[in-house]
Amino acid sequence: MQAEFPGLEPKPSKADPLDILIATMLSQNTTDKTSYIAFQNLKNNIGTWEEVLNAPISKIRNAVRVCGLTNQKSAAIKNLLKQLKQKHGELSLKYLDKMSNDEVYKDLLQYKGIGVKTISCMLAFSLGRDVFPVDTHVHRIINRLGIVKAVTPVKTFEQVKDKIPDGKKFLFHTLLIRFGRKICRAQKPLCGKCRLYDICEFSEKEKYAMLSSAEPVENNFIILEHV
Ligand code: SF4
Structure with a gap:
């Protein structure tokens, strides 16, 4: 993969x-x-x-x-x-x-x-280790999805670091960053184009689904197909 x-x-x-x-x-x-x-x-x-x-x-x-x-x-x-x-x-x-x-x-x-x-x-x-860096983008996405409920990236990291299988941590981080740039953006997420819509727990997803339903999107199955 x-x-x-x-x-x-x-x-x-x-x-x-x-x-x-x-x-x-x-x-x-x-x-x-x-x-x-x-x-x-x-x-x-x-x-x-x-x-x-x-x-x-x-x-x-x-x-x-x-x-x-x-x-x-x-x-x-x-x-x-x-x-x-x-x-x-x-x-x-x-x-x-x-x-x-x-x-x-x-x-x-x-x-x-x-x-x-x-x-x-x-x-x-630098050391090529399989770890899961949590920046503001990763923090935003996995909290919107409901994978964790944490108020800061540090708390998100603590809650999630041992849940991701070894060998997948850095890949998952990288895919989330790409997903955050294209779909689950900080401002105006494209919820109307998102394959994770049904399982996502973001409270404003309906509003953003309506706003984004007409927007073109390059690839909306980044995470589902590759993790
Ligand atoms: S439905 Fe919206 S908030 Fe939820 S993961 Fe998709 S783009 Fe992000």
Whole structure:
């Protein structure tokens, strides 16, 4: 089944886990574009993570300002680098390779500004682990469907992480993201075109079904056929 979706399976990438972790920290509450610019600013204007650690906080703030939450993000990055250096003697997350997913969550949750979504993204995109990152989109969809009832993405993650079969977690995440872009959109979901309509528990689905019944749709069976 996964062969039908080349690129959706998590694979260990060449990306350094510390790079991915910091890039994901920068991506909170902003767009991919601005967080990418902030990451490039850190690398181009300051240099290695060792140089970022030794740079004045004002310089780190200037580098990441473009992606918002400047003070929190710059302090969290500085704190992460400082503690990594103190604990491990180097600025590297290679020690995570030998840890289970649960051990990685426990280890990295100790750092301020790093949450389960950030850790999940690093696990999936750098270490190739089969995990289920819950961002606002995944949170929205599975709560609308009624799979869980949770008020925050963190609580959704806690409720759902052990319910998805091993080997399907990251694929399910990826398909939900695609489903959220095309059908179960944050604004004006296409409930009138949705194959999950009958089982969905979203209280406003009838209203959005009427609004979306005339809208064209590319593919409305993404989840049903492929998970
Ligand atoms: S019926 Fe509407 S709210 Fe429910 S999953 Fe489909 S698009 Fe989302």
